[in-house]
Amino acid sequence: MLPKRIDESKSTGTMLLTNVYIGQKMGSVKKGTIKKLLVMEALPKPINFTGGMDPLTYGGSFTLERLLGTVPVEEDGSAFFEVPANRSVFFIALDENEDSVKRMHSFTSVMPGEMLSCIGCHEKRTTVAKPAQALPLAAKRAASKIRKIEGIPGIFDFPRDIQPILDKNCVSCHQPSKRDGNILLTGDRGPMFSHSYYNLTIHGQFADGRNRTHAKYEPYEIGAASSPLMEKLNGEHYGVQLSLGEIKKIRYWIESAAVYPGTYASLGSGMIGGYQKNKQELNNDSQWPTSLRAADAIRRRCVSCHTEKSTLPLNLSDERKLSFWKPEIRNKMLLTSRHIVFNLTRPQQSLILLGPLAKQAGGYGACFITGADKKIKPAEIFKNTEDPDYQAILAMITAGKNKLNEVTRFDMLNFKPRPEYIREMKRFGVLPESFDPTKEKVDPYLIDQRYWESLWYQPVIGE
Ligand code: HEC
Ligand code: HEC
Ligand code: HEC
Structure with a gap:
């Protein structure tokens, strides 16, 4: 007779982790390093419009993740804790600085009243448990309850929780009128993401593991600990010093997969040139009269010089044959992607207009002619904003802005889900x-x- 392992009157089960230091690539982690487990929940999706992850992330997570809280890990690497029953949970091992040492890339669950145990982070599937030398320290006490992390939301939403931090600390140097390092960190909307979200992604500012499978990561390879963004917050980046509360928010936003929207109602909505049934059929503007006119202007005025890595999108939906689902981070082509050159919040501030516009007219005057003697001469593509081709491109972007306001995005006040x-x-x-x-x-x-x-x-x- 097998004894009954569950108890339907309970809303939780318990998990016993015997020794977190046992596992693939865990050899280099010194005993005593791991202080806590961050308990996470993978959140069920009610609907899908495409096989991709958009617009949750650009090439990263396909799901939202909830930060349930932390449980303590004992000196010997053991942990014993309660977990809500029948929910999809996974773990992140944290050190004393709350840096993520190792992350579980799957999920597990426990039945009501059930007790599960596991070995480390992880043993190989083909191995068996060795007889324990001693009872794990955590097994000598009652199961820990998950402790909420103070000062952070359970589920992050980038425009709501992270953008205000960037507005306060970063945009003074990273906006269209002062674009240090050619980085925009403003919350202005592109066809699918905000400029800040897109830029942080393509400049590899957070280590989220991307959309990769079967990767056996080294300790500290993924998560906030190895995210260049964290180095921008501690005073080493042009004197920018964030409050501890702000740093904490960014840290846990990264741990919870660094997503753009914090709601599944965003799926299939709020995009120009969005994906549906894996085709780019959602508000695709390529045949709109405004876009046809702008594409004609770009073909005549720009493409002779903009070749190879600096090609320009011809319309708001034009991905220029780049893979949308597996963008190669730091590919130079991403610097002139549709996701960054079009500003659907402030069309006149679009990079595609500021780049070729003369400095005297308020643009960057960024375009050059490279002569045979290798001397570089400024090329005034648009002397002023009166140029009909400037106006054609502006009209395309304005039409996109109007469409976006009509279909609405999750971070707009009048947002309407699909x-x-x-x-x-x-x-x-x-x-x-x-x-x-x-x-x-x-x-x-x-x-x-x-x-x-x-x-x-x-x-x-x-x-
Ligand atoms: C922070 C490190 C870590 C801890 C702690 C951890 N896991 Fe995992 N777990 C992983 C990793 C990494 C994988 C993915 C392994 C792979 O695909 O090779 C995984 C995968 C799994 C899977 C899926 C296995 C499969 O074949 O796809 C289950 C089930 C699982 N873990 C259960 C547990 C249980 C139960 C515990 C203890 C309460 C636990 N894990 C603790 C890191 C961890
Ligand atoms: C006082 C001006 C200033 C402020 C404020 C500022 N930055 Fe910068 N940032 C710069 C300059 C200058 C560069 C280009 C030179 C360089 O890369 O160091 C730059 C470059 C960058 C880069 C690109 C280089 C890289 O490491 O990939 C990123 C990303 C960045 N900043 C993020 C941020 C974030 C995030 C904030 C706010 C927390 C911020 N910056 C605040 C001046 C600033
Ligand atoms: C005579 C050649 C030439 C023409 C024509 C030209 N550009 Fe450029 N453009 C350049 C060069 C060179 C650069 C700087 C190097 C680079 O970014 O590729 C540049 C840079 C840019 C940038 C990047 C600005 C930045 O700092 O990130 C944008 C955007 C841009 N051009 C848009 C346009 C548009 C739109 C047109 C047509 C209306 C156009 N260019 C026409 C040569 C040209």
């Missing part, structure tokens, strides 16, 4: 059948939360 999202939420019983998104206000963060809660295990009380 009808399919509302339909699914009604099917799941999260929204009443009578709910009318045109008349009632939608709080996507609250609806998502109710959806996840609807899947949580409810203990069976009595018979």
